[in-house]
Amino acid sequence: MARTQGSHSEITGPRIHAAAQRLFARHGFAAVSMRQIAADVGLQVGALYNYTPDxxxxxxxxxxxxxxxxxxxxxxxxxxxxxxxxxxxxxxxxxxxxxxxxxxxxxxxxxxxxxxxxxxxxxxxxxxxxxxxxxxxxxxxxxxxxxxxxxxxxxxxxxxxxxxxxxxxxxxxxxxxxxxxxxxxxxxxxxxxxx
Amino acid sequence: MARTQGSHSEITGPRIHAAAQRLFARHGFAAVSMRQIAADVGLQVGALYNYTPDxxxxxxxxxxxxxxxxxxxxxxxxxxxxxxxxxxxxxxxxxxxxxxxxxxxxxxxxxxxxxxxxxxxxxxxxxxxxxxxxxxxxxxxxxxxxxxxxxxxxxxxxxxxxxxxxxxxxxxxxxxxxxxxxxxxxxxxxxxxxx
DNA sequence: AAGTTAACTGAACGAGCGTTCAGATCAAGC
DNA sequence: GCTTGATCTGAACGCTCGTTCAGTTAACTT
The missing domain is CATH 1.10.357.10 (Tetracycline Repressor, domain 2)
Structure with missing residues (x-):
């Protein structure tokens, strides 16, 4: 399953930033994994790298x-x-x-x-x-x-x-x-x- | 090589604390590994657990x-x-x-x-x-x-x-x-x- | 209807993680 | 000089890490 309905770049990008902000604030940058961020948004980890180089x-x-x-x-x-x-x-x-x-x-x-x-x-x-x-x-x-x-x-x-x-x-x-x-x-x- | 000369509990304990303090302050708790702390003191990582449970x-x-x-x-x-x-x-x-x-x-x-x-x-x-x-x-x-x-x-x-x-x-x-x-x-x- | 492509999955890479522990080493007590 | 016990090594455990990428899916174009 890839690209579920209604999931676009303009929506996913901000959602990733929002999830990262919430998680970084709560647990700290070093303590949060890319996998946690992806899970919070509802993605696999690899998809994050369409939105950030690292x-x-x-x-x-x-x-x-x-x-x-x-x-x-x-x-x-x-x-x-x-x-x-x-x-x-x-x-x-x-x-x-x-x-x-x-x-x-x-x-x-x-x-x-x-x-x-x-x-x-x-x-x-x-x-x-x-x-x-x-x-x-x-x-x-x-x-x-x-x-x-x-x-x-x-x-x-x-x-x-x-x-x-x-x-x-x-x-x-x-x-x-x-x-x-x-x-x-x-x-x-x-x-x-x-x- | 184990227990090099002059290395005792009363010395190693404070040295571990000092190294941890310096490293935690510099890089953050989550970003510092037990191995880094041990290396800073000049020990193998296992030795740290004589001084702290975790x-x-x-x-x-x-x-x-x-x-x-x-x-x-x-x-x-x-x-x-x-x-x-x-x-x-x-x-x-x-x-x-x-x-x-x-x-x-x-x-x-x-x-x-x-x-x-x-x-x-x-x-x-x-x-x-x-x-x-x-x-x-x-x-x-x-x-x-x-x-x-x-x-x-x-x-x-x-x-x-x-x-x-x-x-x-x-x-x-x-x-x-x-x-x-x-x-x-x-x-x-x-x-x-x-x- | 066919082709294109952005968006995403699923799996893998090598590396490093915290923690454990059997065994080696050495200072001290007898 | 032998034993004891504190101290430390070296290696391993299962796990997670950031990052990469070939392949799949679905929305859009023509």
């Missing part, structure tokens, strides 16, 4: 896709107002974006070491670009005298770590919803950087 | 050891002064402790999912106990009117994530030393929680 490329495409999504989503959401409003927008955007796709976030932070050197460098550049968006806001705010920040680079990294940290403890249906969490974090960030 | 127990003992070190180190370092001084001590302790053992920290955060359910629960309890130490400081400070904190639980998690985040970017010989980093973080934390 397992490594599958991981990279997940990470790269996630980072590109993040960048374009922020470009679309970023206001052109002053530093304070832009910082608030960034905090709320970052939390909302990350809470909405916990699996992708998990993989993006945990599986970097399973990338080849070359792929690692590519993801590193994308991440740095994103962090630059926040640092520019902090620099602008400091230049305007609204922020009291000794070291914008270090503050950028501290804030990113704090904001991304929500994904390690947040659970749907928990005590606080995403908006309430964002409210609290924004209040802390504001106090931490205010002049 | 690979899982080796991982667990690393994580448990790390968490127990963390707890006892804080108990020894914690001052009995007021909330403000205790919070500063906690911030500086947490950063210094984590920067001093990047490999153990990395494993403790990345390899939780490779623990059995039972072992995962044990580590979870230890981590929660540690976080309680910080939350108690925040509660005390709020009770005394020194801290302005809407939600001590959430603030605890946010601060821990921010502080632990230093390990993801800190590099020895970088622009800032551990003390300078701790100074900056303490300044941010203080502003974030101050009344």
């Amino acid at each position: 397992k490594q490329a599958l991981l990279f495409s997940l990470l790269e896709g996630h980072m590109l999504d993040l960048m374009t989503a922020w470009e679309a959401a970023a206001p052109s107002s002053g530093p304070l409003a832009r910082l608030e927008a960034f905090v709320r955007f970052h939390i909302a974006f990350h809470l909405a796709r916990p699996e992708a976030v998990f993989i993006a932070y945990m599986e970097l070491r399973n990338l080849t050197e070359e792929n690692f460098a590519k993801i590193g550049r994308l991440r740095h670009d994103y962090e630059q968006r926040l640092e520019q806001i902090l620099r602008d705010g400091r230049a305007e005298g609204r922020f009291d920040i000794a070291d914008t680079k270090l503050t950028t990294l501290a804030l990113i770590a704090m904001l991304t940290g929500v994904t390690t403890w947040y659970r749907d249906g928990g005590r606080l919803g995403p908006e309430a969490v964002a409210d609290h974090y924004w209040s802390m960030v504001l106090k931490a950087v205010s002049a | 690979k899982q127990a080796l991982l667990f003992s690393l994580l448990e050891g790390h968490m127990l070190d963390l707890m006892t180190a804080w108990e020894a370092a914690a001052p009995s002064s007021g909330p403000l001084a205790r919070l500063e001590a906690f911030v500086r302790f947490h950063i210094a402790f984590h920067l001093a053992r990047p490999e153990a920290v990395f494993i403790a955060y990345m390899e939780l999912r490779n623990l059995t359910e039972e072992n995962f629960a044990k580590i979870g309890r230890l981590r929660h106990d540690y976080e309680q130490r910080l939350e108690q400081i925040l509660r005390d400070g709020r009770a005394e009117g020194r801290f302005d904190i809407a939600d001590t639980k959430l603030t605890t998690l946010a601060l821990i994530a921010m502080l632990t985040g230093v390990t993801t970017w800190y590099r020895d010989g970088g622009r800032l030393g551990p003390e300078a980093v701790a100074d900056h973080y303490w300044s941010m934390v203080l502003k974030a929680v101050s009344a």
Whole structure:
């Protein structure tokens, strides 16, 4: 039996990526076999290689896709107002974006070491670009005298770590919803950087 | 060749743990084989099983050891002064402790999912106990009117994530030393929680 | 109706995996 | 100097791994 009805490339490709994302997030890249991914999609393992040259490329495409999504989503959401409003927008955007796709976030932070050197460098550049968006806001705010920040680079990294940290403890249906969490974090960030 | 001169249990055991820690941190638990660990120590793979019942127990003992070190180190370092001084001590302790053992920290955060359910629960309890130490400081400070904190639980998690985040970017010989980093973080934390 | 081709199966490749264990080796106790 | 027991080797167990590929199937083209 081959090519069951209604099974096409445009459908199978995304299903493979979705299965890989779920399994990698749950068990880790190295602990998941190509056979497990294939079984999850309902294929034999050989069929996967119509969609990815190898397992490594599958991981990279997940990470790269996630980072590109993040960048374009922020470009679309970023206001052109002053530093304070832009910082608030960034905090709320970052939390909302990350809470909405916990699996992708998990993989993006945990599986970097399973990338080849070359792929690692590519993801590193994308991440740095994103962090630059926040640092520019902090620099602008400091230049305007609204922020009291000794070291914008270090503050950028501290804030990113704090904001991304929500994904390690947040659970749907928990005590606080995403908006309430964002409210609290924004209040802390504001106090931490205010002049 | 068996039991080369000067090779004893008291030496081999720690060497196995050290090799496992280094390799797990570098490549991930699932990606490291018992044979690699044995080769790193200079043994045949079978000899490892004189020191650990299986690979899982080796991982667990690393994580448990790390968490127990963390707890006892804080108990020894914690001052009995007021909330403000205790919070500063906690911030500086947490950063210094984590920067001093990047490999153990990395494993403790990345390899939780490779623990059995039972072992995962044990580590979870230890981590929660540690976080309680910080939350108690925040509660005390709020009770005394020194801290302005809407939600001590959430603030605890946010601060821990921010502080632990230093390990993801800190590099020895970088622009800032551990003390300078701790100074900056303490300044941010203080502003974030101050009344 | 025949031909083409994308999509997939089924089986195989060599390699490496965690774990076990009989036997070799060596330090220490008598 | 003989025995004991901790320590380690060397080899094997059954199994799974990522990847390849000849062959099969079914949707589309003509």
